[in-house]
Amino acid sequence: MRFMMVVKATHDSENGVKPDPNMLEAMARYNEELARAGVLVAADGLHPTSSAIRISYPEPGGKPKVLDGPFTETKEIIAGFTLIEVKSREEAIEWAMRMPDPHGFGEGQIELRQVFELSELTQDPETLAQLNQIQEQVTRKPRS
Amino acid sequence: MNERNVHRVIDGIWRIESAKIIASLARMVRDVGLAEDLAQDSLIIALERWPETRIPDNPGAWLMTTAKRRAIDHLRRNKLRDRKYEELGWEIDRQREPDWDEALDDPIGDDLLRLIFTTCHPILSTDARVALTLRLLGGLTTEEIASAFLVPEATIAQRIVRAKRSLAAANVPFELPPKAELAARLSSVLEVIYLMFNEGYAASSGGSWIRPMLCSEALRLGRILAEIAPDEPEVHGLAALMEIQSSRFRARVGQDGEPILLLDQNRALWDHLLIRRGGAAISRAERLGKAFGPYLIQASIAACHARARTSSETDWVRISALYDALSQAAPSPVVELNRAVALSMAFGPAIGLEVLDTLMEEPSLKNYHLLPSVRGDFLMKLGRKTEACLAFKRAANLARNEKERVLLLKRAAECSAD
Numbered sequence: 001m002r003f004m005m006v007v008k009a010t011h012d013s014e015n016g017v018k019p020d021p022n023m024l025e026a027m028a029r030y031n032e033e034l035a036r037a038g039v040l041v042a043a044d045g046l047h048p049t050s051s052a053i054r055i056s057y058p059e060p061g062g063k064p065k066v067l068d069g070p071f072t073e074t075k076e077i078i079a080g081f082t083l084i085e086v087k088s089r090e091e092a093i094e095w096a097m098r099m100p101d102p103h104g105f106g107e108g109q110i111e112l113r114q115v116f117e118l119s120e121l122t123q124d125p126e127t128l129a130q131l132n133q134i135q136e137q138v139t140r141k142p143r144s
Numbered sequence: 145m146n147e148r149n150v151h152r153v154i155d156g157i158w159r160i161e162s163a164k165i166i167a168s169l170a171r172m173v174r175d176v177g178l179a180e181d182l183a184q185d186s187l188i189i190a191l192e193r194w195p196e197t198r199i200p201d202n203p204g205a206w207l208m209t210t211a212k213r214r215a216i217d218h219l220r221r222n223k224l225r226d227r228k229y230e231e232l233g234w235e236i237d238r239q240r241e242p243d244w245d246e247a248l249d250d251p252i253g254d255d256l257l258r259l260i261f262t263t264c265h266p267i268l269s270t271d272a273r274v275a276l277t278l279r280l281l282g283g284l285t286t287e288e289i290a291s292a293f294l295v296p297e298a299t300i301a302q303r304i305v306r307a308k309r310s311l312a313a314a315n316v317p318f319e320l321p322p323k324a325e326l327a328a329r330l331s332s333v334l335e336v337i338y339l340m341f342n343e344g345y346a347a348s349s350g351g352s353w354i355r356p357m358l359c360s361e362a363l364r365l366g367r368i369l370a371e372i373a374p375d376e377p378e379v380h381g382l383a384a385l386m387e388i389q390s391s392r393f394r395a396r397v398g399q400d401g402e403p404i405l406l407l408d409q410n411r412a413l414w415d416h417l418l419i420r421r422g423g424a425a426i427s428r429a430e431r432l433g434k435a436f437g438p439y440l441i442q443a444s445i446a447a448c449h450a451r452a453r454t455s456s457e458t459d460w461v462r463i464s465a466l467y468d469a470l471s472q473a474a475p476s477p478v479v480e481l482n483r484a485v486a487l488s489m490a491f492g493p494a495i496g497l498e499v500l501d502t503l504m505e506e507p508s509l510k511n512y513h514l515l516p517s518v519r520g521d522f523l524m525k526l527g528r529k530t531e532a533c534l535a536f537k538r539a540a541n542l543a544r545n546e547k548e549r550v551l552l553l554k555r556a557a558e559c560s561a562d
Contacts, residue, residue, distance in 0.1 A: 030411075036253065037160060038367035042417060085360065090156030 002041065002115035003092040005099060009077035010107035014048045014070060019103075026100035026119050034084060039095065045080035075109065089114070147195040154199075155192055161204045162187075162283040164210050167255035170318050172215045176262055181281060182218060186211035247259060255371040256281070259316050260369065263307075264333040267314050272307040273336045274343075279304055281368075284362045293343070330373075334382050337365050341386050356393070358532030363390055365400050370425065377429040381440030384425035388446040391418035402547045407455040418451045438474035441466055460490035475553040477506045485518055493522040513542035517552060524559055 012019075019027075034040035049069035056065050071077060079102070082141040086092045092112060154354030160184060169179035186207050200206040261279040278284045278292075286304065290297040321329040333436040366383040375380050395409035404410075426447055429440050438445070445466045452458040467483035480503055488496025499521050509515045520535030536556035 036368065036371045038364035038371075040367075040419070083362070085361075087159055088156060090152045091159045094153070094156040094160055111328075 002083060004113045004115060005076055005082045006111040007080040007102045008109040009074045009079040010103045014074055016048055029062040030100055039084045041104040042083050043082040046078060049077055061095055066111060075114050114123055152196040157203045158187055159283050161207050163206055163281050166280050167259040169211055169215050171255050175312055177312060182214045184350055212500050257372050258320055260333055261321055261329055262316060262318055264336045265316055266332050268307050268310060272303055273339055275300055275303045275306045277336055278361060282366060299522060330376060334378060337362050337376050339381060377434045377439040377543060378439045379430045380425045380429035381443045384422040384443035385439055385446055387418045387422035388450050391415040423447055426478060441470045441473060456508050458487055464490045477503055477509050486520055493525040497522045513539045529559040
């Protein structure tokens, strides 16, 4: 099963302040450890929201509203993520506990989220039928 | 935290630490079976103690230290009162405040590598190698391994006990193979991992969703191996092959559990992250600048399919060339069969049929349903429908999987219909 460790933004990450070299080193060691355990799938950091846009739909069925960054509520902003593939939720928690404090100034926050698997989405036969129908409509299978 | 929760936390920690602990202990006591018992002791101590105290800040280091102390006790108790144990005893006493960051560095990687070379030792039967590797490297319980292979737990337990005994009896040293043996020993390791993967991969099309665990275990081992033996191109080749094959998991089984062939799969369902990882693994191997072995060639073929946005965009000329290379590097009738398919796609069914005709007398393919199935396909494309119909019927008779049989009979009916 896959889990995403989501690292939340801080004032520093949002203001483009470069992370502390010690923290960078700890993070690199941690990623190395994940790779050597065969659990690391992907890890990336995101640019601050000053270069982001937000698209919202304030009216149901209405036109989208586009808002330019930066956004202010740092605790809700994502600064980076690490995707791991593990055997159990407990293993994922243990790895998440070992991630270094991503900011170190009292603002560090990591969120652990499980990634949906197709089998979970398709437990219900009705949903399954619906999904397959959509697949058939959307995908045009080329025939040779 | 209540006791049940603590036990679950320990499960998670054990999954991460067990192989490293077993590998370190095996270097000390020179016996993987004993190393596992001692490691288990430290787990039992943790299970007893942690619910009452609390989980230590660095649980991995705690387990490792406890296990090493058990190993020292064992060595002291036993006859091995030689210089070796004096050295080890001195070392462990000196390390009252061990630097565990340092301990996570290369020596652990080397120990893990020694461990996998040992569990995949050629003196063991293939079944024994697979079971022992899942147990010692994967940290899987006997029960989990048994359910993955759909055999009784006792069978696996016995297989593992016997394997450990055989290794001890043959006095297999816990070390990296000497240079002269490296290639053969490495290929035994790769074979075990790929076998594990295929066992899971083949089963998942039979409608069973239990066995994909074998695929994820094999993939994990392949990824670990790529980190601890990064100079071997075939290691990356195998990792790449498994990454790309895993990317098709969601697309290869239809709504009713029927297998969907590669060219008919919905490519939107492929896991593009795994495809990218596979590509990256191939690049890592290429940068080593050594000759391509069979796994790397197969991975390159898989990557070729993965690159095509639709099946009609597949670069069959390149795939044919790769199959030519594969039939040189690892000749086998099954490779020839695949080469025939690639050639027919690149240059027309008549050329494919020529290659197939050389395989018709091949004894190892006598009962292989894909041979008449592919032949039927070529004949159909050449407009030889009566022969095609016979070939599909023959293939249906040989197919072992019920769903494949239905599919083949449908194709047979299609050729006789018009």
